[in-house]
Amino acid sequence: MTQDMTSPSEPLDNEYTAEDIQVLGGREAVRRRPGMYIGSIDQRGLHHLVYEIVYNSIDEAMAGCCNKIVVTIQKDSAVRVEDNGRGIPIDIHPATNISAVETVMTTLHAGAKFGGHIYQVSGGLHGVGASVVNALSSWLKVNVRRDGKLYQQEYRQGIPQTEVTEIGQASDTGTTITFLADEGIFSTVNYDFNTVSECLREMAYLNKELEICLKDERKDNQKTFYFEGGITSFVRQLNRGRVVRHHHPIYISKMVNSTIVEAALQYNEGFTESTFSFANCVNTMDGGTHLTGFRSALTRVFNDYAHKNKLLREDEPNLVGDDVREGLTAIISVKLTEPQFEGQTKAKLGNSEVKSEVESVVSEGLSLYLEEHPDEAKRIIEKCITASKAREAARKARDLVIKRSSLDTSTLPGKLADCSEKEPSHCELYLVEGPSAGGSAKQGRNRRFQAILPLRGKIINVEKAPSDKTLSHEEIRAIITALGAGIDDEFDLSKLRYHRVILMTDADVDGSHIRTLLLTFFFRHMVKLINHGHLFIAQPPLYRIKTPKFQQWVYSEEEKGTVMRKLREAKKVEIQRYKGLGEMSAEQLWETTMDPATRTLLSVSIDDAARADHIFHMLMGNEVPPRKAFIQAHAKSVKNLDI
Numbered sequence: 001m002t003q004d005m006t007s008p009s010e011p012l013d014n015e016y017t018a019e020d021i022q023v024l025g026g027r028e029a030v031r032r033r034p035g036m037y038i039g040s041i042d043q044r045g046l047h048h049l050v051y052e053i054v055y056n057s058i059d060e061a062m063a064g065c066c067n068k069i070v071v072t073i074q075k076d077s078a079v080r081v082e083d084n085g086r087g088i089p090i091d092i093h094p095a096t097n098i099s100a101v102e103t104v105m106t107t108l109h110a111g112a113k114f115g116g117h118i119y120q121v122s123g124g125l126h127g128v129g130a131s132v133v134n135a136l137s138s139w140l141k142v143n144v145r146r147d148g149k150l151y152q153q154e155y156r157q158g159i160p161q162t163e164v165t166e167i168g169q170a171s172d173t174g175t176t177i178t179f180l181a182d183e184g185i186f187s188t189v190n191y192d193f194n195t196v197s198e199c200l201r202e203m204a205y206l207n208k209e210l211e212i213c214l215k216d217e218r219k220d221n222q223k224t225f226y227f228e229g230g231i232t233s234f235v236r237q238l239n240r241g242r243v244v245r246h247h248h249p250i251y252i253s254k255m256v257n258s259t260i261v262e263a264a265l266q267y268n269e270g271f272t273e274s275t276f277s278f279a280n281c282v283n284t285m286d287g288g289t290h291l292t293g294f295r296s297a298l299t300r301v302f303n304d305y306a307h308k309n310k311l312l313r314e315d316e317p318n319l320v321g322d323d324v325r326e327g328l329t330a331i332i333s334v335k336l337t338e339p340q341f342e343g344q345t346k347a348k349l350g351n352s353e354v355k356s357e358v359e360s361v362v363s364e365g366l367s368l369y370l371e372e373h374p375d376e377a378k379r380i381i382e383k384c385i386t387a388s389k390a391r392e393a394a395r396k397a398r399d400l401v402i403k404r405s406s407l408d409t410s411t412l413p414g415k416l417a418d419c420s421e422k423e424p425s426h427c428e429l430y431l432v433e434g435p436s437a438g439g440s441a442k443q444g445r446n447r448r449f450q451a452i453l454p455l456r457g458k459i460i461n462v463e464k465a466p467s468d469k470t471l472s473h474e475e476i477r478a479i480i481t482a483l484g485a486g487i488d489d490e491f492d493l494s495k496l497r498y499h500r501v502i503l504m505t506d507a508d509v510d511g512s513h514i515r516t517l518l519l520t521f522f523f524r525h526m527v528k529l530i531n532h533g534h535l536f537i538a539q540p541p542l543y544r545i546k547t548p549k550f551q552q553w554v555y556s557e558e559e560k561g562t563v564m565r566k567l568r569e570a571k572k573v574e575i576q577r578y579k580g581l582g583e584m585s586a587e588q589l590w591e592t593t594m595d596p597a598t599r600t601l602l603s604v605s606i607d608d609a610a611r612a613d614h615i616f617h618m619l620m621g622n623e624v625p626p627r628k629a630f631i632q633a634h635a636k637s638v639k640n641l642d643i
């Protein structure tokens with residue numbers, strides 16, 4: 001702290017009080033280690049600044065005092081967040097002699113409970129609030145409309161530049177915060193409209209009847225989100241394009257103690273689960289007590305109902321969690337006064353009391369629903385029973401695969417051309433489409449560390465098949481066995497035989513379809529492979545451009561244009577298009593696509609589980625047009641990684 005005060009870059013005012021020292025200490029800590037507070041300093045972190053400010057307004061909405069939030073990305077890359085809440089109080093705290101608004105804007109963790117006002121519920125990604133955004137902004141301006149007056153205070157890098165000043169009249173109440181992210185801290189101040197808009201859409205789902213508007217003044221774009229149905233609308237949207245098993249999502253909501261519990265669920269005819277959980281509008285990617293409570297209620301209520309109504313005989317096994325989650329799309333949202341976020345990424349809700357609160361609310365609501373909707377109840381439970389029977393069959397199939405895959409190399413698939421190196425971190429496995437490309441790859445590879453598994457054209461669409469079918473599919477089994485790490489819950493990263501799994505498919509529509517099928521399989525059954533950065537996509541060239549003196553491989557239409565412009569003067573330019581891997585010789589395939597010294601690999605990553613899930617459903621579900629459009633638009637939209 002002393003260091004902060006003596007830092008020469010700090011234009012300190014002699015009148016600063018003890019509280020300010022702490023404030024500045026916080027400011028300095030945030031600026032020194034921004035990643036600790038907002039995750040990162042790239043575009044993702046930049047977006048968090050916006051969300052942090054929006055969360056403050058959402059708090060106001062959750063308290064029932066605000067129904068409209070407008071977020072504007074300005075031409076100068078500053079962002080303005082405007083709400084019609086009560087307005088941050090401006091009164092001066094007698095002990096500190098500092099205005100409430102200044103305290104909110106400069107003190108870490110101020111905001112949730114403040115000046116005796118206890119918020120009913122409070123959000124905030126890391127619970128850090130506006131002061132962090134302030135510290136990381138080259139300038140920030142807060143305007144408060146309250147008691148018929150308009151107040152303003154300005155800051156630079158989190159340091160107040162003015163007092164809270166009355167600058168005019170106001171006909172309503174609310175708060176407007178405008179900030180410019182500090183370019184000295186962030187690697188970019190370029191906001192992505194779609195990313196921000198998807199996040200705001202989610203917040204609008206989670207707060208029914210709250211209108212959230214995003215405006216982009218950089219290119220005159222704007223979107224407004226308002227969902228009367230709240231999370232029911234969310235579930236409908238997630239199930240969009242899927243065949244549903246009952247028409248209306250089930251909606252449950254109740255307040256217990258001071259926790260608001262809300263759940264919406266709807267079954268579809270698919271086989272995968274899409275449940276997303278939120279605590280105070282924060283997506284708890286790693287679940288937590290609310291999700292656990294929800295799940296145990298689901299299993300218990302369905303078993304009780306099934307037995308009571310003779311849908312399940314006494315001698316039949318109870319439904320287990322997996323059975324009641326097949327084809328389930330659900331949102332579980334809790335709002336509580338003091339959320340505790342746990343785990344490395346703070347993406348797991350820890351409050352232990354929440355489990356029983358959610359369990360009792362969901363049990364009660366779901367039982368009531370089943371009693372009142374016997375037809376729907378029967379349809380849902382019959383699906384669970386079918387799942388239970390299929391699971392038994394799947395378990396047998398899986399045991400077989402796992403047994404085989406965990407044995408030594410003598411049980412590896414016959415088609416696998418393995419590498420000689422045994423240390424997984426040095427080994428690569430190419431999954432290659434088609435036998436002729438497989439042949440070239442086998443010849444062209446470096447057999448010391450590169451293994452090849454040729455796949456026959458079609459891969460099963462896991463989105464449309466129950467898991468026993470998936471696991472008895474020959475190509476899928478070959479992949480599982482070759483990787484050696486098992487599958488689903490039993491997937492064990494430490495057994496993975498290759499740390500780079502590389503999809504190598506043709507650069508055409510069929511190729512991208514096969515790649516999507518493979519990606520879907522990995523997403524559904526080996527998501528850890530993706531999350532730990534072991535999955536890659538090879539980039540074969542599209543063209544070879546040749547003159548008598550010059551030859552170049554070209555990987556995109558854009559690059560082709562550039563090269564051709566350079567060769568404008570050249571005579572005898574020969575352009576050869578490569579549609580398939582099979583058209584290349586073994587040497588060419590090595591040189592262009594497999595040689596670590598010259599190739600480009602795309603690393604597959606999942607940034608946002610909800611979006612990825614939706615994309616996969618859209619791609620693999622029954623609705624063809626969106627799938628086609630998506631594949632065409634995003635065939636290459638995976639992060640670039642140079643190796």
Ligand code: 0RA
Binds near residue numbers: 056083088089111
């Ligand atoms: C502290 C107390 C009260 C409201 C707020 C903060 C508040 C903060 C933000 C941040 C963005 N928009 C906001 N709106 C309100 C309660 C005020 C009262 O009781 O009148």
